[in-house]
Amino acid sequence: MLIKVLTAFVVVLGVFTAVIAIVVFGMFGGGPDQSQASVKTGSPNPTGYCPPTTIPKQAFENIQKNTPVYIEASNTTNVPWQMIAGIHFRETNNSTVTPMVNTGDGVYQIVGKNYPYRAGMPLTTAQFLQETIDAAKFIQGKVNNKLTATTNDADLIKDAFWGYNGRAYGSFDKSPYVMNNFDAAHTNMKMDACDKGVCYRTDTRNGAYTTFLILLNKCQV
Amino acid sequence: MKKLIIIPVLFITFLIALNALLSYLNSGFLTVKTTPKDAAVILNEKKGLKEPAKKLRLKKGEHTLAITKEGYLSENISFELKRKENKTLNVKLLKDISESLPENNDQFQVELIDDSYYEVTLYPILNRPDQVDEYDAQLKEFKKIALDWLKEKGIDTSNKEKIKFIPEEAQNL
Numbered sequence: 001m002l003i004k005v006l007t008a009f010v011v012v013l014g015v016f017t018a019v020i021a022i023v024v025f026g027m028f029g030g031g032p033d034q035s036q037a038s039v040k041t042g043s044p045n046p047t048g049y050c051p052p053t054t055i056p057k058q059a060f061e062n063i064q065k066n067t068p069v070y071i072e073a074s075n076t077t078n079v080p081w082q083m084i085a086g087i088h089f090r091e092t093n094n095s096t097v098t099p100m101v102n103t104g105d106g107v108y109q110i111v112g113k114n115y116p117y118r119a120g121m122p123l124t125t126a127q128f129l130q131e132t133i134d135a136a137k138f139i140q141g142k143v144n145n146k147l148t149a150t151t152n153d154a155d156l157i158k159d160a161f162w163g164y165n166g167r168a169y170g171s172f173d174k175s176p177y178v179m180n181n182f183d184a185a186h187t188n189m190k191m192d193a194c195d196k197g198v199c200y201r202t203d204t205r206n207g208a209y210t211t212f213l214i215l216l217n218k219c220q221v
Numbered sequence: 222m223k224k225l226i227i228i229p230v231l232f233i234t235f236l237i238a239l240n241a242l243l244s245y246l247n248s249g250f251l252t253v254k255t256t257p258k259d260a261a262v263i264l265n266e267k268k269g270l271k272e273p274a275k276k277l278r279l280k281k282g283e284h285t286l287a288i289t290k291e292g293y294l295s296e297n298i299s300f301e302l303k304r305k306e307n308k309t310l311n312v313k314l315l316k317d318i319s320e321s322l323p324e325n326n327d328q329f330q331v332e333l334i335d336d337s338y339y340e341v342t343l344y345p346i347l348n349r350p351d352q353v354d355e356y357d358a359q360l361k362e363f364k365k366i367a368l369d370w371l372k373e374k375g376i377d378t379s380n381k382e383k384i385k386f387i388p389e390e391a392q393n394l
Contacts, residue, residue, distance in 0.1 A: 056344065058327045090348055093327045101355060109348070165348060177348055188387065193353040201356055202388030205344050 050219035051210045053181040055089065060220060062094035069129050077136035079147050082215035083157060084136050086208035087164055090177060096123045108135035139164055161208040168192070172209075180207035248278045249306035253286065256313040256377075260290040281306075288312050294337060294383070315339070315383050316375045328359075329367040334385075339376070341367045342387040364391050 055063065063070075063085050070081035070088075088094045091109040098107065103119040105111055108131055115131065117123065123131065140147055142163025146156055155172075158179070162172035169175040169192070176189035180203045190200040206214070214220050253262050253273035262273040265285055270277065281304045288296040293314035302308055317333075324331040330342040345359035346352065364386065368378045378384060386392045 054325070056327050056330065057325045091346075093346075191347055193347060193350045193356065195353040195357065198390075201347055201353060202390065203347060204342050204387055205346065 048217060049213055050217055051182050051206070051213055052184070053206055053210065053214070054220050055206065055211060055214055056093070059089055059093045062096070063089070063215065066094055066096065066128070069125065069132050072129060073132040073136045074149055076133055077140055078145075078149050079136040079139050079160075080149055080151065080157075080212070080216070082212045083139060083147070083160065083208075084132060085215055086161065086210075086212035087135060087139065088132075089206070089211045090165075090208045096128045097121065098123065106131045106134075108132070108138075110134060110138055157212065158209050161212075164208070176203035176207060178207045178209045180205060180210060182207060182210045182213075186210075244280070245278075247281050247304055249281055249302040249304060249308060251277045251279050251284075251302060252307075252309045253288075254309065254311045255288055256311075257290060257293070260288050260293070260312075260314055263287040263289075276307075286310070286312075288314060290314055293317055294333075296337075313377055313380055315377060315380060318371075318374045318376065321374060324370065328363040329370075331367065331371065338383045338385055339371070340385050340387065341371075343367065343391055360388075360391055361394055364394055 054060075066085070066088070067081065070084045073079070073084055074081040085094065088108060092099055092107045095107055098115070098117040098119055098121045099105075099109070100119045102109055102111075103117070104114040106113055106115040106117075107123065107128070113134065117127065139160050143156055143160045147160060151157065158172040161178045162175050165175065165177040168177075172178045174189075176186075176191050179186045180189045181187055186207070189203050191203050192199065193201045252275070253270065255262065255273065258274075262270040263286065264270055264279075266287070279302055281302055283299065283301055286296075286298045286300070288298070294317050296312055296314055298310065298312065300308070300310065319333045319336075322331055322333050328344055330344070332340045332342075334340045341364075343360055343363040345356045345363060347356040368384075371378050371384065376384070381392070
């Protein structure tokens with residue numbers, strides 16, 4: 001009889017403890033951050049993956065030519081040089097000639113920068129380096145300076161690209177600027193852009209993260 | 222005795238004539254015009270047509286044609302010929318420029334797909350909604366540049382079925 005009473009007491013105590021735990025952690029968030037955890041587990045480490053695309057020949061040649069400047073800016077700002085090249089590809093195909101439109105925003109198209117160089121002017125190495133450092137600092141600013149030259153946190157890298165482009169489309173995974181041509185599910189993504197009665201355009205160019213991976217993993221030589 | 226021989230001969234002749242008549246009534250006519258003119262034309266995977274441009278009588282129904290010439294992309298066509306139909310097929314073979322491919326630059330990429338058509342991907346830049354006019358202008362400009370490149374390589378760019386654009390919106394620009 002005593003054993004039965006003790007067993008019932010233990011069961012009731014266990015259920016009571018479980019209910020209290022659920023209520024307390026549920027109300028005050030004492031458990032692990034579920035949203036943060038799901039983001040981490042859902043994103044592959046960038047090491048090793050090659051997207052099913054290539055960087056256009058001309059842009060790739062520009063990247064090879066610009067690499068010393070990207071690396072110098074990376075040494076100054078701790079942004080992986082391949083990320084700088086990825087942003088530069090999206091903005092102006094890694095060109096070092098001042099663009100014909102949005103001229104003052106420079107070759108990395110940083111809105112409001114007001115660079116004094118005229119449209120179509122080839123930048124000197126020093127001018128290009130300055131614009132590259134500005135862009136790298138701008139990227140760092142989007143993720144509170146968390147990037148390091150060897151970071152392999154895929155979410156952090158994607159978030160930095162996404163921030164650079166203004167965080168549209170709800171998440172970096174849905175942003176063509178970040179993810180286009182990363183895999184079959186992200187090929188030729190649609191971009192929000194209304195004009196002449198049509199409210200989308202198709203993005204055919206590789207996203208910044210896609211370009212970053214091609215360079216990081218030496219998928220194209 | 223002679224009459225006895227003539228009757229079956231007449232009967233057989235009648236059957237042959239009847240068969241020929243029925244065959245004629247169940248036929249259509251096919252003419253194949255190719256560019257270039259000296260392309261080889263194979264009918265139903267068997268018969269090489271010596272003079273494809275000449276009207277050819279064929280049984281009604283499904284048929285296939287394979288048109289080939291060295292230095293050009295081959296063309297395989299399936300078609301249905303109806304009774305008494307007079308069908309003319311104009312087939313323009315596209316030059317095979319696979320040795321120059323893939324062509325890939327900042328404005329466009331050209332690839333040969335399945336050895337049967339050219340896929341042209343255009344690369345206009347659009348990162349922000351305020352760049353949409355520029356994107357539309359670049360799409361037109363890059364399409365023109367890509368078509369000029371194909372023409373320079375000897376491709377007949379009027380053959381829209383054999384030159385497909387990405388994005389699709391560019392197809393009818």
